[in-house]
Amino acid sequence: MQDSPSWSALLEHADQLASSHIYSLFEQDQARFEKFHVSSSPILFDYSKQLLTEQTVELLFKLAEEKKLPERIAALFSGAHVNTSEDRPAMHWALRSPATDHTFYNGDDISQPVAAELDKIAGFAEIIRSGQWRGFSGYAITDVVNIGVGGSDLGPMMSCMALEDCIDVEPTPLRIHFVSSMDGTQLSPLLDKLNPHTTLFILSSKSFTTIDTLSNAATALNWLNQACSEKEKVLSSHFIGISAQQDKMSAWGIPESNQLYFWDWVGGRYSMWSSIGFPIALKLGIRAFRQLLAGAHCMDKQFQNTPWKQNLPVLLGLIGVWNSNFQKINTHAILPYDGRLKYLPTYLSQLEMESNGKSVTRAGQSVAFKTCPILWGEVGPNAQHAFYQLLHQGTERVSCDFIAPAMRYHEHTNPSLTQQHELALANCFAQSRLLALGERVLPDSSSLPSYKRYPGNQPSSTIILDELTPFSLGALIALYEHKVFVQSVIWDINPFDQWGVELGKKLASDTLELLQGHRSLEGYDPSTSGLVAHIVNAWKQNS
Structure with missing residues (x-):
């Protein structure tokens, strides 16, 4: 980047802001929130508590132009081989495009195959949810165990927990379980409680060679065979396979009629939109799963068509570059103020660090600057009683994303729950305010002893969902996917492989x-x- 005029200008600009404080930026400009927030249904994005100015944003836009971000976005959505090390496109976005969009891959319209696979997911989900899928002894399935790891586990698990009490969810007596640990500590106690006559296993693996998944699958098969010695009957009644490798599913013993498929142009950590998301359809119903896809598609269009000043993924990505490379902040916390989003920090940690945790450019050269920061996080109320001490008074600079829904419990008859939601929002806003402004929020802070001082100047963004729904969660996850892509373009790395x-x-x-x-x-x-x-x-x- 040494020869980049915009990069050099940003370095000089960062030096000029080095002695500034976020508090002083608000003092100088009472319209700061109006200038530095964007609202695009179903998300409001407030970045006014970042240590930046209008000049910062304009310089970041110039850097993006210099790095040909518009051309790279167009390449991503045209099906170009943007995954250069594996010589293939990254078309997870095609999984959530309406069939009427007629998406093409290598000259073929893939809209109908994608729609057909979604219909197959819907059919499987309906049969199982309605009690029509029977085990080897003729009993209806009561429990479904998803065996996967990484992208085949985190997305479906996170989504099922986040959305299980949404009003759009279709109730089901099915119990959905997730197993990923290769050491058996998740599977063993689960098998002790489950009934082999009424348990269905989903084996999710893009390559269908992942040892973590196959070792758990072998244990599950042995457990079932203790109850029924007819292996073929067990396999046909109690296993569904999900993979990009149909021959390997068949070789393992899963009949073709029990197989769901997705394509090699879908990266593992981007695969919850594919048949890997089947557990979501089982848990929430196919209608909710389709709304999840629609929310993501809405963000795809926002990313492609919105001017940069209102473009949520572009802003989120460029602000991350500003903090990592020019503010020298190497750690980033995800702080949801809603217990349903417990697994969101873990999901985003994989999404960002597996994608952009790279030190080699697309041309094979060593990078000369920081790329992806370390991501971590926890549900905000828990975190307040744990690591917020470091955020407020520690020696590390940390950037944060606060995430919360505006509406919750508004249809509930218990007013105490509404008050609890208000309490969560109050804590969310108070903590981000204190991190940014520090002790200056107090009327007289000069008399505070040193151990009670709050320096502030910790930058953060706040993301408000209208309400936590399948649609808004889909938009939120796609927002972060595209943020990752924006940053990869600036850093000139490939976010779609994971050779590490x-x-x-x-x-x-x-x-x-x-x-x-x-x-x-x-x-x-x-x-x-x-x-x-x-x-x-x-x-x-x-x-």
């Missing part, structure tokens, strides 16, 4: 052979050799 996770999995396979005695310890580092020897010795002593 591959070698560790390969080494784990080699290490498993060490533990099982099929490979010599010779040539391994002393730490690994010592740890393996210790474990093997412990097994021998307890055998």
Whole structure:
């Protein structure tokens, strides 16, 4: 970036703002909120508590132009091979486009196959939710266990928890469970409680080679076979497969009639819009799942067609670049003030850090600047009693996103619940205010002892949903997906691959052979050799 005029201008501008405080920016401009917020249904985005000015935003827009962001957005939505290291497009957005949009991939209209797969999801969901899907002994399914990991687990799990009490949800007696841990700690106690006659397993894996998923699947199959020795009957009655590799599902034993499919142009962490989202349709009903897709599609259009001053993904992405590269803030907290969004920080951590946690450009050169910050977070009320101490009085600068719905419990008959929602919003706004302005919010802070001082100047954005619904959640997740893409364009990295996770999995396979005695310890580092020897010795002593 050293030869970038806009980058250099932003560095100089950051030096000029280095001694500024967010409090002084509000003092200088009482219209700051009006200038630095955007409202686009179903989301209001307030970035007035960021340490920036109108000049900052204009310089960021110039940087985006210089990095050809408009052309890159057009390439993404045209089906160009933007995933350069794997030589394929990234078309997760096509999964939520209406069939009438006629999306093309390699010259073929894929709208109808995508719509057909969505209809298949709807059909499967209706059969299972209505009690028509029967186990090997003829009993209706009561429990569904989704076995997946990463993108095949986090999106569906997060969405099911976030939306289970929404008014748009179609009630179901089905119980949906999620298993991802390879060590069996999630699956083992679950199997102790479930009935093999009435339990259905969903095996979700894009490659259908993921060892975490297949090891849990093997345990589930063994458990079922203890109740029914007819393996083919068990497989046809108690397993549904979801993958981009139909032959591997068949080889594992899942009949073709029990298979749901998605395409290799869908990245794992972008796959909740595909058949990977089947558990969402099971839990909430197909209508809610379609609304989730519609909300995401609404944000796709916003990203493509809205001028940058009102473009939510562009603003969110560029502000993140400003904080990471020019404010030198290397950690970012996601703070939802709604307990239903408990898993949102975890989901966004994968989305951003697996996408933009890269140190090599698309051309294979080492980057000379920070890329993705470390993401973390927790539901706000819990976090206030935990790590907010560091946010308010620690030595680290942290940027934050506060997220909350404007409406909740407005149709409920218990007024205490309405008051609890008001309390949550009050805490959300108070904490973001204190982080930004510090002790200056008090009428007389000069007499405070040092241990009670609040320096403030911690930048944050606030995202308000009209209400937490399938539509608004879809829009919110797509907003962050496109934020990731904007930042990848500025940093010139590929956000659609994840080679960093591959070698560790390969080494784990080699290490498993060490533990099982099929490979010599010779040539391994002393730490690994010592740890393996210790474990093997412990097994021998307890055998």
